[in-house]
Amino acid sequence: MTQDELKKAAALAALDYIVEGSIVGVGTGSTVNHFIDGLAGLRSRIRGAVSSSEASSQRLAAHGIEVFDLNSIESLPVYVDGADEIDHGFAMIKGGGGALTREKIVAAVSERFVCICDASKRVDVLGRFPLPVEVIPMACTHVSRELRRLGGEPKLREGFVTDNGNRILDVHGLSITDPVALEARINQIVGVVTNGLFAERGADVLLLAGGNGVERLERTPAR
Numbered sequence: 001m002t003q004d005e006l007k008k009a010a011a012l013a014a015l016d017y018i019v020e021g022s023i024v025g026v027g028t029g030s031t032v033n034h035f036i037d038g039l040a041g042l043r044s045r046i047r048g049a050v051s052s053s054e055a056s057s058q059r060l061a062a063h064g065i066e067v068f069d070l071n072s073i074e075s076l077p078v079y080v081d082g083a084d085e086i087d088h089g090f091a092m093i094k095g096g097g098g099a100l101t102r103e104k105i106v107a108a109v110s111e112r113f114v115c116i117c118d119a120s121k122r123v124d125v126l127g128r129f130p131l132p133v134e135v136i137p138m139a140c141t142h143v144s145r146e147l148r149r150l151g152g153e154p155k156l157r158e159g160f161v162t163d164n165g166n167r168i169l170d171v172h173g174l175s176i177t178d179p180v181a182l183e184a185r186i187n188q189i190v191g192v193v194t195n196g197l198f199a200e201r202g203a204d205v206l207l208l209a210g211g212n213g214v215e216r217l218e219r220t221p222a223r
């Protein structure tokens with residue numbers, strides 16, 4: 001199977017986690033695009049969706065799925081999103097598509113985070129994938145300096161502006177032994193909107209597609 005076929009298998013498995021009659025939280029990326037296309041077939045069984053990016057909102061709307069403002073909803077039973085890396089404690093690096101801040105907001109509201117990935121995303125230690133950090137434009141130089149102090153090598157994502165009008169620094173070379181602590185530490189830097197470590201609020205379910213099918217893994221409570 002190709003990587004894209006594996007992404008599609010994981011994405012379609014997530015349809016089993018949709019709560020009938022609910023609003024569904026929808027992430028961003030090529031794996032999520034397969035999920036959105038699959039969700040179109042269940043349109044009559046959900047109220048609609050909240051989305052973590054303009055791109056996902058457009059794709060949902062093109063399928064006739066109503067996209068709600070997150071501020072207007074009372075509960076979000078399930079959020080489905082991909083990841084760039086996920087470790088064995090279900091902490092993730094996200095933001096390869098640059099949607100990390102809205103993803104983190106929707107994830108924070110949701111009761112259950114269902115992560116959909118092909119098996120190449122599973123790692124023992126996070127950090128081979130450069131960590132995206134969303135930064136207020138005027139703070140790029142200051143934040144880069146601070147990130148270097150933490151041992152990383154930040155690179156501005158050239159030509160990319162987030163849906164929130166900000167910039168992304170991709171931080172290479174970080175050794176992420178304590179994802180919860182590093183997530184909090186980077187978020188303390190003035191000018192950082194948020195970073196792509198999803199450790200304080202990691203995934204609850206991991207649907208991991210590999211050669212032998214889709215593994216359905218649940219996070220153990222004591223993470």
Ligand SMILES: O=C(CO)[C@H](O)[C@H](O)COP(=O)(O)O
Binds near residue numbers: 028031097
């Ligand atoms: O965090 C994300 C976007 O900001 C994506 O979930 C992540 O980059 C994975 O993308 P893909 O499904 O295309 O491999």
